[in-house]
Amino acid sequence: MHAVTYELIKKDEKTKARRGRIHTPHGDIETPVFMPVGTAATVKAMRPEEVKELGASIILSNTYHLYLRPGHELVREAGGLHKFMNWDRAILTDSGGFQVFSLGDLRKISEEGVAFRSHIDGSKHFFTPEKSIEVQNALGSDIIMAFDECAPYPAERDYIKRSLERTTRWLARCKEAHKNTETQSLFGIMQGGMYQDLRHQSAMEIVEMDLPGYAIGGLSVGEPKDVMYEVLDYCVDYLPENKPRYLMGVGSPDCLFEGVERGIDMFDCVLPTRIARNGMAMTSGGRVSIKNAQYERDFSPLDAECDCYTCKNYSRAYLRHLFKSNEILSSMLLTNHNLHFLVNMMGKIRESIEEDRFSEYKKSFYAKYGRF
Amino acid sequence: MHAVTYELIKKDEKTKARRGRIHTPHGDIETPVFMPVGTAATVKAMRPEEVKELGASIILSNTYHLYLRPGHELVREAGGLHKFMNWDRAILTDSGGFQVFSLGDLRKISEEGVAFRSHIDGSKHFFTPEKSIEVQNALGSDIIMAFDECAPYPAERDYIKRSLERTTRWLARCKEAHKNTETQSLFGIMQGGMYQDLRHQSAMEIVEMDLPGYAIGGLSVGEPKDVMYEVLDYCVDYLPENKPRYLMGVGSPDCLFEGVERGIDMFDCVLPTRIARNGMAMTSGGRVSIKNAQYERDFSPLDAECDCYTCKNYSRAYLRHLFKSNEILSSMLLTNHNLHFLVNMMGKIRESIEEDRFSEYKKSFYAKYGRF
Numbered sequence: 001m002h003a004v005t006y007e008l009i010k011k012d013e014k015t016k017a018r019r020g021r022i023h024t025p026h027g028d029i030e031t032p033v034f035m036p037v038g039t040a041a042t043v044k045a046m047r048p049e050e051v052k053e054l055g056a057s058i059i060l061s062n063t064y065h066l067y068l069r070p071g072h073e074l075v076r077e078a079g080g081l082h083k084f085m086n087w088d089r090a091i092l093t094d095s096g097g098f099q100v101f102s103l104g105d106l107r108k109i110s111e112e113g114v115a116f117r118s119h120i121d122g123s124k125h126f127f128t129p130e131k132s133i134e135v136q137n138a139l140g141s142d143i144i145m146a147f148d149e150c151a152p153y154p155a156e157r158d159y160i161k162r163s164l165e166r167t168t169r170w171l172a173r174c175k176e177a178h179k180n181t182e183t184q185s186l187f188g189i190m191q192g193g194m195y196q197d198l199r200h201q202s203a204m205e206i207v208e209m210d211l212p213g214y215a216i217g218g219l220s221v222g223e224p225k226d227v228m229y230e231v232l233d234y235c236v237d238y239l240p241e242n243k244p245r246y247l248m249g250v251g252s253p254d255c256l257f258e259g260v261e262r263g264i265d266m267f268d269c270v271l272p273t274r275i276a277r278n279g280m281a282m283t284s285g286g287r288v289s290i291k292n293a294q295y296e297r298d299f300s301p302l303d304a305e306c307d308c309y310t311c312k313n314y315s316r317a318y319l320r321h322l323f324k325s326n327e328i329l330s331s332m333l334l335t336n337h338n339l340h341f342l343v344n345m346m347g348k349i350r351e352s353i354e355e356d357r358f359s360e361y362k363k364s365f366y367a368k369y370g371r372f
Numbered sequence: 373m374h375a376v377t378y379e380l381i382k383k384d385e386k387t388k389a390r391r392g393r394i395h396t397p398h399g400d401i402e403t404p405v406f407m408p409v410g411t412a413a414t415v416k417a418m419r420p421e422e423v424k425e426l427g428a429s430i431i432l433s434n435t436y437h438l439y440l441r442p443g444h445e446l447v448r449e450a451g452g453l454h455k456f457m458n459w460d461r462a463i464l465t466d467s468g469g470f471q472v473f474s475l476g477d478l479r480k481i482s483e484e485g486v487a488f489r490s491h492i493d494g495s496k497h498f499f500t501p502e503k504s505i506e507v508q509n510a511l512g513s514d515i516i517m518a519f520d521e522c523a524p525y526p527a528e529r530d531y532i533k534r535s536l537e538r539t540t541r542w543l544a545r546c547k548e549a550h551k552n553t554e555t556q557s558l559f560g561i562m563q564g565g566m567y568q569d570l571r572h573q574s575a576m577e578i579v580e581m582d583l584p585g586y587a588i589g590g591l592s593v594g595e596p597k598d599v600m601y602e603v604l605d606y607c608v609d610y611l612p613e614n615k616p617r618y619l620m621g622v623g624s625p626d627c628l629f630e631g632v633e634r635g636i637d638m639f640d641c642v643l644p645t646r647i648a649r650n651g652m653a654m655t656s657g658g659r660v661s662i663k664n665a666q667y668e669r670d671f672s673p674l675d676a677e678c679d680c681y682t683c684k685n686y687s688r689a690y691l692r693h694l695f696k697s698n699e700i701l702s703s704m705l706l707t708n709h710n711l712h713f714l715v716n717m718m719g720k721i722r723e724s725i726e727e728d729r730f731s732e733y734k735k736s737f738y739a740k741y742g743r744f
Contacts, residue, residue, distance in 0.1 A: 041693065045700040047681075070668070070693040078671055078689060086685045296442070299450055309419075313458045317450060321413065321442040328417040328700055 002212035004143055004185035006031075006244045006265075012358050016236060016263035019353040022058075022213075022244050024090040024142040025183050026082065029057045030350055031244065031265040034256060034342045035092060037273060040065050041075070041085040044273050045331040046339070048087045054308065054340040055347065058090035058142075060268040063135050064099035068118050068125075072138035080140030092268070093141040095132045095174075095189075098150045098217075098249070109149070111166065129173035137180050145215065146174045148189040150248075153221045160193035161201075167191050168205040175209055187213040187246060194227055196234055203238030214239050215246040216264075220255070229258050236263040253282065253345060254372040257362045260349055272338035277331045279323040282341045286370040288316075290334065295320045308340035309333075374584035376515055376557035378403075378616045378637075384730050388608060388635035391725040394430075394585075394616050396462040396514040397555050398454065401429045402722055403616065403637040406628060406714045407464060409645060412437050413447070413457040416645050417703040418711070420459045426680065426712040427719060430462035430514075432640040435507050436471035440490050440497075444510035452512030464640070465513040467504045467546075467561075470522045470589075470621070481521070483538065501545035509552050517587065518546045520561040525593045532565035533573075539563050540577040547581055559585040559618060566599055568606055575610030586611050587618040588636075592627070601630050608635040625654065625717060626744040629734045632721055644710035649703045651695040654713045658742040660688075662706065667692045680712035681705075 003025055010019040022029040036043050036051060039062045043051050051059065061081060066072060078084040081091055100107050100116045107116035113128030132147035148167040151160050171188050178186050188206035192198035206214065216235050219228045232247070239245050244265045250256070251269020259267060272282060281288045283303035288295075290302070298316040310319070310333040322330035345365070352361035375397055382391040394401040408415050408423060411434045415423050423431065433453060438444060450456040453463055472479050472488045479488035485500030501519040508516035520539040523532050543560050550558050560578035564570035578586060588607050591600045604619070611617050616637045622628070623641020631639060644654060653660045655675035660667075662674070670688040682691070682705040694702035717737070724733035 040697045040699060041690070042699050042701045045704075047701070047704065069697060070689070074669060074689065074693075077669060078687060084687070084690055086690075297446060297449060315450065315456070317442070317446065318413070318456055318458075321446075325412045325441060327412060327414050328703055329414045329419070331700055332417075332419065332704070 002185045003181065003183050004212050006213065006242060008241065010354055012353050013356055014359050015261045017260045017353050017358045018263060018265070019350055020244065020265055022265070024058070026088060026090040026142050027057060029090055032256075032260045032346055032349055033058060033266055034251065034346045035060045035266060035268040036339050036343075037062075037268055037270045038085070038087075039270070040069070041081060043335075043339070044277065045328070045335045048085065050309075050336060051087070051339065052089065054336065055343045056089070056339065058092060059087065060092045060094065061139070061141065062096070062099065063093045063132060063139065064096035066093075066139060067096060067135045068120055072135040076138040076140070082140065090143070091141040092143040093136050093139055093145065094248075095145040095147040096127055096135070097132070097147045100127055101150055111169075113147075129170040130177040133174050133177040133179075133186070137178070137184065140180075140184065142184060143213065144178070144184050144186050146171045146186060146189050148191060148217055150217050150221065151191060151193055153193070153218075153223045155193055157193075157195055157198070160191070160195060160198055164191040164198055164202045168202065171206055171209060175211070185212040187211060187215050189215045189217040189248070190235065190238070191218045193218055194223060194231055196231075199231065199235050200238055203235070207238070207240060211243070213244040213246060215248050217248050219247065220249045225255070225258075228255075229262070232259065232262040232264070251342065252372055253342070253365070253369060256342070256346065257349070257365065261358070261362065272342050273335050276334035276338045279330065279334065281334055282338050284368055286368075290316065290319050290323050292320075302337055303341070306337065306341065306344075308337050308344075310337040310340075374557045375553065375555050376584050378585065378614060380613065382726055384725050385728050386731050387633045389632045389721075389725050389730045390635060390637070391722055392616065392637055394637075396430070398460060398462040398514050399429060401462055404628075404632045404718055404721055405430065405638055406623065406718045407432045407638065407640040408711050408715075409434075409640055409642045410457070410459075411642070412441070413453060415707075415711070416649065417700070417707045420457065422681075422708060423459070423711065424461065426708065427715045428461070428711065430464060431459065432464045432466065433511070433513065434468070434471065435465045435504060435511065436468035438465075438511060439468060439507045440492055444507040448510040448512070454512065462515070463513040464515040465508050465511055465517065466620075467517040467519040468499055468507070469504070469519045472499050473522055483541075485519075501542040502549040505546050505549040505551075505558070509550070509556065512552075512556065514556060515585065516550070516556050516558050518543045518558060518561050520563060520589055522589050522593065523563060523565055525565070525595045527565055529565075529567055529570070532563070532567060532570055536563040536570055536574045540574065543578055543581060547583070557584040559583060559587050561587045561589040561620070562607065562610070563590045565590055566595060566603055568603075571603065571607050572610055575607070579610070579612060583615070585616040585618060587620050589620050591619065592621045597627070597630075600627075601634070604631065604634040604636070623714065624744055625714070625737070625741060628714070628718065629721070629737065633730070633734065644714050645707050648706035648710045651702070651706065653706055654710050656740055658740075662688065662691050662695050664692075674709055675713070678709065678713065678716075680709050680716075682709040682712075
């Protein structure tokens with residue numbers, strides 16, 4: 001029995017969308033779900049109670065960042081990541097792979113692992129599948145991710161094939177290294193770029209290992225959205241129905257709808273929190289850049305249809321004033337709103353699947369949101 | 373009847389400390405009181421509900437800043453400052469005098485008022501007593517302050533005398549200009565530098581105007597603390613017993629104790645909020661600089677005797693990690709703690725006055741806090 005299990009509740013009649021529930025040692029997660037990102041053991045500009053209040057049941061934290069600062073051994077000594085950051089719901093940690101591969105000239109890949117330099121102080125480090133799992137075991141997150149290579153786009157077929165095969169070998173090493181199977185569950189990651197046969201090959205190899213969940217990696221790396229959707233169309237069919245499916249690094253409303261429609265259960269992205277700090281809000285009428293002069297004397301709420309703390313208590317004029325004045329409260333209020341917007345949207349998506357009207361809900365959402 | 377009135381509850385037997393209550397259109401204020409500063413219509417890094425939760429009954433906001441951005445007319449259109457910033461308790465606004473006088477080369481003083489350039493965009497402005505009151509009337513704060521000159525330290529006796537006499541003339545103009553006497557109360561400000569006879573002269577002139585409250589200005593401007601205490605020793609005696617006394621711009625624990633001991637009822641300062649953003653905390657054992665290496669693996673709370681949200685839920689190790697990582701949550705948690713510390717300390721001071729043990733409480737506090 002895995003620490004994390006998936007329960008399929010209902011399948012949509014017209015699409016591959018599905019309503020499910022993931023059981024974890026830190027509570028249940030209703031799916032499809034959006035996971036707010038808390039990179040450095042904090043969802044930026046939010047108290048954890050506020051993240052809970054808006055309905056998030058799981059957050060993502062980054063292994064690469066926590067390994068470098070404050071260090072995974074320190075987090076272990078603190079009693080694990082949940083206790084350290086005062087978050088008692090589920091946590092998923094990534095493997096650090098995506099970050100170290102993103103370092104460009106600062107890293108070097110071999111069969112053994114990846115040598116890299118810290119973006120903080122330039123110090124030298126070596127990450128291997130074993131090391132990534134050791135770090136994640138120390139952090140104590142409920143879901144831990146395999147150490148993989150997220151290949152760039154575009155990339156030659158040969159490179160993608162070699163890369164995915166190494167990712168499979170690394171996954172076997174991750175599984176072997178994983179110590180805390182009773183409290184943490186390891187998810188595998190499918191690679192294969194934009195090549196259908198390679199996606200199929202990757203899926204066959206990782207599904208064989210019978211892991212409690214699978215992610216689709218290597219998407220949202222610069223390819224056009226319709227290419228991503230096309231890849232998703234076939235990818236999901238290669239994954240088992242009784243395991244959760246996680247599309248990594250995707251968080252714009254349209255990508256969430258399109259992902260759900262293709263059978264994805266889990267999403268994460270820094271988008272809602274990052275754009276909030278830049279004064280950008282997601283609203284039922286589309287994106288709002290709060291610094292625009294048109295909101296100077298707009299005393300209406302950010303989103304009249306929203307019942308979040310920000311929209312219940314503040315006007316666009318006030319939010320604009322805070323942003324223009326570089327006030328921290330600006331980031332706090334916009335982050336709260338954007339996370340509420342996506343988490344609430346996912347709740348409505350779940351409801352629409354339960355009531356067999358997912359496609360209708362998607363259509364009405366798109367009509368109001370306008371351009372993405 | 374003034375909009376704001378003072379009720380004397382109890383006088384300490386051994387010192388001039390006194391326990392009182394200020395009635396305002398936005399609730400009662402138990403005194404002595406510390407007022408958190410919310411310069412730009414936000415107590416930095418805090419939701420207003422959090423400021424209320426830690427027990428603050430009144431905050432201070434800055435007229436100069438709000439006049440420049442977002443503009444007092446905009447705040448008026450928003451329904452006033454309380455509504456604009458979602459704060460339903462009392463607000464005191466300063467006059468803008470301190471800020472424009474601080475601009476140095478950017479301002480020029482005349483009998484009529486002060487010409488200055490905005491620190492934001494260099495635009496030209498002219499502040500007069502009438503203008504300051506007009507702005508504060510638009511903001512709708514419960515207590516508005518007279519437009520005065522806060523003279524520098526050290527300064528020649530002649531300059532101080534001319535300055536305080538102009539401040540008196542400006543006060544008369546402020547009183548004349550004040551429109552909303554039913555909902556807002558104007559406080560006068562005593563000046564006179566470190567000269568006892570000039571302090572006496574200033575007091576006689578402003579007390580004559582029978583205002584609902586009086587502030588002591590021109591202190592904490594660079595003079596040694598014992599000089600400030602000496603001035604306070606006689607200043608307070610020149611003020612009427614049935615009006616609240618406000619010592620402007622003072623907020624370190626020792627200054628609060630010494631001020632209370634000399635009969636002060638109200639204090640404000642950016643100190644607790646500003647040092648919080650620099651990683652500095654006030655604790656029952658003295659100041660703690662959270663970035664220090666000694667706290668790296670310190671899993672105890674910031675202040676073991678504190679029951680604030682921060683101390684109940686986080687360790688010094690976590691707070692240090694947040695600060696080192698430049699996380700917004702660092703400012704949020706430390707601000708919350710520092711404000712709670714001072715507001716809570718003032719609550720204990722009030723209790724000690726009620727129970728005739730103020731001097732004992734002061735002594736025990738000093739013994740634990742150590743160097744200030």
